[in-house]
Amino acid sequence: MISTLWESLLDLLFPPRPGCPFCGAPGSGTEVCCTCLSTISGYRLEPHCCLCGRLPEKMAPSAPDGYYLCSECRRHGWPFVLARAAGPYEGILKEVIHRFKYGGSRRLAVPLAALMVEVLLSETLYANIDLVLPVPLTYNKLRRRGFNQAGLLAKEIGSGLKIPVSGSVLVKITDTPSQTGLSRAAREINLKNVFKVTDARYLQGKNILIVDDVFTTGSTMSSAAAVVKRAGAVQVFVVTAATGRCS
Template identity: 40%
Template sequence: MKEFLCSSCRRRAPGFDYARSAARYEDVVREALHAFKFRGRRALAAPLGDLLVEALEGRLPAGVPALLVPVPLHPRRQRERGFNQASLLARRVGRVWRCPVRDDVLVRAVATHSQTELDAPARRANVRNAFRLRRPELIAGRHVLLVDDILTTGATLSECARCLREGGAAAVGALTVARVV
């Protein structure tokens, strides 16, 4: 997992057990994610989700995951955007892997600021206590795989994983289309 994080973030223990990303956040992948997330190109969920599936074949522990949980958006942000990109990606991956996807496990209770211009400490502070576990009975004793579009510092995924662990998840992994190097 450490190879996915900068040296400062490596010193902090992430809340998740492992992270897998399909690509680096650069070039065509970066352009596709921007179009998908910020320009409403929902059709890109299929090829980006397929990229995840293809790149991660054989790179996850056996029998994993039991459940896919997309990183939630705050309801206001989702209304503005019209969709949750992590949810669309998770649904595509879940369809191919025949794995259940649950959008109702986590909720983003706090409308956080955009993380795009924040450094690592500010990102951690921004998402601290921003998520709440809504359906602990769905994750108790299970291996949960969080799904998001980009892994930068791991702050968002770590905070989500903390909630899942407190709710009884046996293990928590993170799955993203891209990672920032």
């Protein structure tokens, strides 16, 4: 009842677009239109790093076997097995994520998560996930924003794939300090002790999927995944709604 009232209030404050939830083109109001879908699915046809999922800044050197590994992934490992995204953090997807995250359009979690589920189902490596964890926000940030965008995506993904979701096993204890201009090594030191596992029993011997809205430098995700692995997870996988470009 309270949530229905809350939803109605949100409808008054942020009226849903009449058509495509992404671009507003005429339609049922729940389905993402063909134009938006084809723009976003074009990403899957572009060469992207087979490990971190990011798109290359310039045209990727085409590998004979069709696989492309970005220069960062060639230089360093990650604490996760692979990362994928529904599309690039550009154009319509970037605009939708901004509306979702900063404009309070929580219902955008549904079509965004549906695209992420499609990606998860298309990669066999994602087949044995035991638990879904959103990248958490600190208590203060959560109070200011009112919701965790990654939490809403994780919830939708969990129900789409019938996998349990926990918003309390992985917590964020301090706000991310500014990362601007820092090297990858410096960013990693900067993010040390930002995340904490509250109960390692949920992670031991399990394959974990960590969910966030955007993957850019990968530092936040790397730091969260490292904490989850240290707590005893077997393998950590990553999915985001959008991803950046690497140099």
